[in-house]
Amino acid sequence: MLSRSQAGYLARESFAGFGRRKLTTGVTILIMGSSLLVLAVLTLATLNLSNLLETARSGIDLRVFLEDGIGREDAAELQPHLVAIPGVEQAVWISAEDALEEFRTTLGEDAAVLEMLDSNPLPASFHLTLTPEARNLTAVGAIRAEAARWPQVAEIIYNQDWIDVLERWTFRFQMVSLAVGLVVFLAAIFVISNTVKLTIASSARLIQIQKLVGATNAFIRTPFLCEGMIQGLLAGSLAMGLLAVGFWFLKENLEGLVPFTPAQMGGFVLLCMFLGLAGSWAAMRKYLTLQSETA
Amino acid sequence: MNTDMNLAPGPLDSRTIISFNRVSLAYKDQDALSEVSFNVTNGEFMCLTGPSGAGKSSILRLISMDAFPTGGQVRVRGMMSSKMNRRKIPQLRREIGFVFQDFRLLEDRSVEDNVAFAQLVVGVPHKRIAENVSRVLNNVGLWGKRHRLPHQLSGGEQQRVAIARAMVNSPKILLADEPTGNLDPRTAQDIINLLFRFNDAGTCVIFSTHDHEIVKSFGRRVIVLEDGRIVSDKQRQGIVDRSVNLADRMYRADLDAAASREEPAHA
Numbered sequence: 001m002l003s004r005s006q007a008g009y010l011a012r013e014s015f016a017g018f019g020r021r022k023l024t025t026g027v028t029i030l031i032m033g034s035s036l037l038v039l040a041v042l043t044l045a046t047l048n049l050s051n052l053l054e055t056a057r058s059g060i061d062l063r064v065f066l067e068d069g070i071g072r073e074d075a076a077e078l079q080p081h082l083v084a085i086p087g088v089e090q091a092v093w094i095s096a097e098d099a100l101e102e103f104r105t106t107l108g109e110d111a112a113v114l115e116m117l118d119s120n121p122l123p124a125s126f127h128l129t130l131t132p133e134a135r136n137l138t139a140v141g142a143i144r145a146e147a148a149r150w151p152q153v154a155e156i157i158y159n160q161d162w163i164d165v166l167e168r169w170t171f172r173f174q175m176v177s178l179a180v181g182l183v184v185f186l187a188a189i190f191v192i193s194n195t196v197k198l199t200i201a202s203s204a205r206l207i208q209i210q211k212l213v214g215a216t217n218a219f220i221r222t223p224f225l226c227e228g229m230i231q232g233l234l235a236g237s238l239a240m241g242l243l244a245v246g247f248w249f250l251k252e253n254l255e256g257l258v259p260f261t262p263a264q265m266g267g268f269v270l271l272c273m274f275l276g277l278a279g280s281w282a283a284m285r286k287y288l289t290l291q292s293e294t295a
Numbered sequence: 296m297n298t299d300m301n302l303a304p305g306p307l308d309s310r311t312i313i314s315f316n317r318v319s320l321a322y323k324d325q326d327a328l329s330e331v332s333f334n335v336t337n338g339e340f341m342c343l344t345g346p347s348g349a350g351k352s353s354i355l356r357l358i359s360m361d362a363f364p365t366g367g368q369v370r371v372r373g374m375m376s377s378k379m380n381r382r383k384i385p386q387l388r389r390e391i392g393f394v395f396q397d398f399r400l401l402e403d404r405s406v407e408d409n410v411a412f413a414q415l416v417v418g419v420p421h422k423r424i425a426e427n428v429s430r431v432l433n434n435v436g437l438w439g440k441r442h443r444l445p446h447q448l449s450g451g452e453q454q455r456v457a458i459a460r461a462m463v464n465s466p467k468i469l470l471a472d473e474p475t476g477n478l479d480p481r482t483a484q485d486i487i488n489l490l491f492r493f494n495d496a497g498t499c500v501i502f503s504t505h506d507h508e509i510v511k512s513f514g515r516r517v518i519v520l521e522d523g524r525i526v527s528d529k530q531r532q533g534i535v536d537r538s539v540n541l542a543d544r545m546y547r548a549d550l551d552a553a554a555s556r557e558e559p560a561h562a
Contacts, residue, residue: 003418209399212359213464214389215416216382
């Protein structure tokens with residue numbers, strides 16, 4: 001348990017590095033903030049793409065067209081089998097008449113052209129809506145195969161092929177983002193680790209005296225870990241600030257894009273603090289190992 | 296080589312504060328100490344001497360458990376090197392004060408802050424820190440210069456700050472590694488007298504030096520090391536005691552040494 005005098009000392013020492021090496025610390029925060037900005041932009045782009053994909057997926061549905069002459073009773077018999085297919089949320093019956101009416105509405109002013117037809121050319125169908133888990137290519141393929149087994153079914157139309165393309169590109173983008181994010185993540189740890197190493201090197205005598213008078217390793221480490229965390233906090237806040245400014249300047253061009261929520265921003269800054277902590281820990285661990293080797 | 300040296304450690308009794316039992320230490324492939332044995336009793340003042348590289352500093356590092364023996368056993372205040380939990384080393388260090396030849400002060404902190412630092416890091420409350428710092432700075436005669444920075448002090452004064460810092464936690468053992476190495480004879484005498492005073496108050500002092508003049512002035516126990524082995528461990532009695540003016544002896548020795556260096560040039 002820390003005494004008040006120790007806690008005060010640790011708090012002062014955690015900020016001492018900033019005062020002693022203003023330029024180095026400033027440059028570190030700037031470099032790290034810029035790297036983290038890249039990470040933030042990639043994360044935001046991934047989130048937006050995922051949102052877009054999710055919105056598109058929520059519109060995924062299947063039209064199961066029935067053979068000519070299938071009446072309401074046959075259809076009523078088929079309906080429970082379609083709903084029983086895993087991934088199907090609902091199967092809504094659309095009679096040939098309803099389909100024509102729907103088409104008429106879609107045509108609007110051009111609907112007069114329908115008056116030229118002798119009979120209704122549109123077949124009856126079921127409109128299948130899917131559960132959220134089934135809104136992907138694999139599941140849709142399985143549902144189509146399952147529904148096609150029934151003799152009443154003439155054709156199944158899945159008219160949103162562009163979602164397939166979007167899904168493939170989203171996946172590729174996510175993979176690239178992950179790879180770039182990982183590099184930025186490691187680079188940020190490296191940058192912080194090096195800055196903390198400088199602090200440690202310039203505090204070598206201080207550390208030596210602390211050891212001599214009986215300070216514990218945990219006590220010696222704490223200010224350096226705090227320094228790394230504070231650097232992470234400042235760099236993360238800088239990245240979020242720059243992102244917010246960027247959004248503000250480009251808001252007309254970025255219409256429809258979703259910015260980070262306050263909770264996501266907080267989470268990002270927390271992640272940056274963790275990066276700072278990890279960087280300091282790496283620097284300290286090496287240093288203390290070196291100490292014990294030479295001891 | 297001295298033939299009547301006492302190399303075997305005496306029996307461990309309740310007054311034994313440090314015990315070396317056939318202790319060896321090697322740095323990589325080089326032997327620093329070979330089968331060294333001795334005991335130190337509570338409140339003793341002991342001098343380690345020998346040429347550079349003889350193993351004096353290694354013994355001090357082993358006592359503070361800054362190094363661990365490659366053979367044998369070191370016991371300090373009941374803690375054995377072979378069974379030492381590394382997490383307990385800080386506890387042991389709080390009972391040991393250190394003084395070095397190069398003072399090792401924090402240059403950007405005042406005399407007062409340098410001394411207070413030793414208390415701060417071990418969690419002494421502020422009020423007691425102020426009391427203890429005042430007491431120990433008065434003891435070493437530097438209370439009046441408490442606001443100065445180390446570079447504003449003489450070498451002797453800086454060493455007194457280092458001693459104050461070593462003593463502020465009231466350690467049971469004070470390890471002084473060549474504390475007079477950077478000082479002129481008169482200042483060295485002052486520092487040794489200061490160490491005697493702390494010893495008189497009950498602190499066990501282990502003092503290393505390669506300066507024969509200082510060793511001759513001791514009316515205390517002297518261990519002589521050579522190539523990592525003890526070649527003599529004797530209580531010096533009646534040769535000189537600390538009432539003899541060490542400064543004068545060292546000054547004369549310096550003159551003799553200078554004269555002998557110059558002789559060939561005149562010849």
